[in-house]
Amino acid sequence: MKINKNYSLLEENYLFTEIARRTKEFIDKNPDKPLIKLGIGDVTLPLSSTVADAMIGAFEELKHKETFRGYGPELGYDFAKKAVAEYYKGYGVALNTDEITIGDGIGSDIANITDLFEKGANRVLVQDPVYPLYKATSLMDGQEIIYLPCTEENNFVPSPPPDCEADMIYLCSPNNPTGATFTYDQLKEWVDYANRCNAVILYDNAYERFIEEADKPHSIFCIPEARTCAIEFGSLSKTAGFTCVRCGFTIVPHDLKSDGISLNRMWQQRQTTKYNGAPYPQQRGVAAALSPKGIADADKNIAEYKRNSTLIINTLKDKNIFYSGGTNSPYIWFKCPNGMGSWEFFDFLLNELYIVGTPGVGFGKYGENFFRLSTFNTYEATREAMKRISEKL
Ligand code: PLP
Numbered sequence: 001m002k003i004n005k006n007y008s009l010l011e012e013n014y015l016f017t018e019i020a021r022r023t024k025e026f027i028d029k030n031p032d033k034p035l036i037k038l039g040i041g042d043v044t045l046p047l048s049s050t051v052a053d054a055m056i057g058a059f060e061e062l063k064h065k066e067t068f069r070g071y072g073p074e075l076g077y078d079f080a081k082k083a084v085a086e087y088y089k090g091y092g093v094a095l096n097t098d099e100i101t102i103g104d105g106i107g108s109d110i111a112n113i114t115d116l117f118e119k120g121a122n123r124v125l126v127q128d129p130v131y132p133l134y135k136a137t138s139l140m141d142g143q144e145i146i147y148l149p150c151t152e153e154n155n156f157v158p159s160p161p162p163d164c165e166a167d168m169i170y171l172c173s174p175n176n177p178t179g180a181t182f183t184y185d186q187l188k189e190w191v192d193y194a195n196r197c198n199a200v201i202l203y204d205n206a207y208e209r210f211i212e213e214a215d216k217p218h219s220i221f222c223i224p225e226a227r228t229c230a231i232e233f234g235s236l237s238k239t240a241g242f243t244c245v246r247c248g249f250t251i252v253p254h255d256l257k258s259d260g261i262s263l264n265r266m267w268q269q270r271q272t273t274k275y276n277g278a279p280y281p282q283q284r285g286v287a288a289a290l291s292p293k294g295i296a297d298a299d300k301n302i303a304e305y306k307r308n309s310t311l312i313i314n315t316l317k318d319k320n321i322f323y324s325g326g327t328n329s330p331y332i333w334f335k336c337p338n339g340m341g342s343w344e345f346f347d348f349l350l351n352e353l354y355i356v357g358t359p360g361v362g363f364g365k366y367g368e369n370f371f372r373l374s375t376f377n378t379y380e381a382t383r384e385a386m387k388r389i390s391e392k393l
C-alpha cells in the first residue's frame with residue numbers, strides 16, 4: 001500500500017487536548033473551586049419543541065409499516081431543500097433546490113468538498129487565526145497553504161491580496177475564532193477577487209443567525225456575483241442547537257464552473273457516490289428549524305447567548321481591553337491584558353479566577369496574545385465569571 005504521507009503534516013489536536021489536560025490537573029488539585037467554562041464552542045440550550053417534535057414525529061412514522069421509509073435521496077429530501085430555499089428567500093437570495101444538498105453537518109461537507117479539487121495542485125488561502133478544519137484538510141490534500149494575517153490593524157477582516165495568489169479561499173463570517181464579520185462591501189471585494197482570479201470561495205456561514213448589524217450579509221449569495229465563484233456551507237449547529245443532531249446543508253450554484261465543468265454536477269456525483277443521505281428524522285428537524293416558528297425559537301436561544309455577550313463586552317470595555325466579536329457572533333476575541341501571552345493568560349484565568357477560556361495562539365500564530373471567550377453558558381455563570389474578572393484583573 002501507499003499511504004497518504006500528508007497525514008504526517010497534521011498537528012495533533014494540541015489546543016483542545018492541552019486545555020483539557022490543564023483543566024483536569026486544576027480540578028484534581030482543587031476539587032472544591034467553582035470552575036466556569038467559557039471555552040467551549042458548543043451550544044448549551046436545548047432543542048426547541050418545534051424541532052424535537054418534528055423529529056419525534058418522523059421516528060413515529062418509521063415505527064409503522066404504512067409510513068416506514070428506507071434509504072432516502074442521497075442529496076436530501078425535497079422538503080428539506082425547499083425549507084432551505086425558502087429561508088434564503090428571506091435574505092433576498094433565490095436558489096434552485098438542486099443547488100442545495102443536505103448533509104450530516106457542515107464539518108463533513110467542508111472536508112468532503114475538497115474531493116472536487118486536484119490534490120497537490122491548488123494554492124489555498126486561509127486566515128490566521130483560523131478554524132482548524134480548513135488548514136487540516138488542505139494539508140491532507142498536499143495543497144500549498146497561504147496564510148492571511150488577521151490582526152488588530154485590519155480589525156481581523158483582511159482584504160484580498162493585490163495579486164492572484166490563491167485558487168481556493170476559505171472565508172468564515174461571522175468568524176470563528178475572531179467574531180469579525182464582513183460587511184457587504186468587504187465581502188464584495190473578495191467575490192470580485194475570486195471571479196477575477198478564477199478562484200473558488202468556500203464560505204463557512206455557521207454563525208449567520210448571530211448577525212444583527214444591517215450592513216453584514218447573511219449569505220455570500222446576497223452578492224449576486226458570488227454565484228460564479230462561491231460555495232456556501234450552512235450549519236444548524238449553533239443556530240438551532242444541532243451539534244448532536246448532525247444536519248446541515250451546502251449550496252453549490254449552477255453558475256460555478258471551472259473550464260466549463262459544473263462544480264454543482266461534480267458535488268452531486270461526489271455525494272451520490274460516497275454518501276447515502278442524511279437521516280430522515282434529522283431532515284424533518286432541519287425543515288422545522290428553518291420554518292418561521294423554528295427560527296423564532298432559535299432567535300430566542302440566540303438572544304440568551306447575546307445577553308452573555310453583553311456581559312462580556314461590558315467587562316472588557318470597563319477594563320479598556322481591545323476586543324472584537326460578540327455583536328454578530330457567539331465569540332468574543334480580545335487582547336490578553338498586561339502583554340500576557342495566550343497560554344500565560346489561560347493559566348492566570350484558570351488558576352486565579354477559575355475560568356476556562358481558549359488561548360488565541362491555538363488558532364494560528366497571529367492569535368498569540370489573544371484569547372477567545374464563548375457565550376455558550378448560562379447567564380448566571382457568565383455573570384459570575386465577569387464579576388471575578390472585574391474584581392481581580
Ligand atoms: N465551521 C465553524 C466555523 C464552526 O465553528 C463549526 C463548529 O464549531 C463548524 C463549521 C462545524 O459545524 P457542524 O456542526 O455543522 O459540523
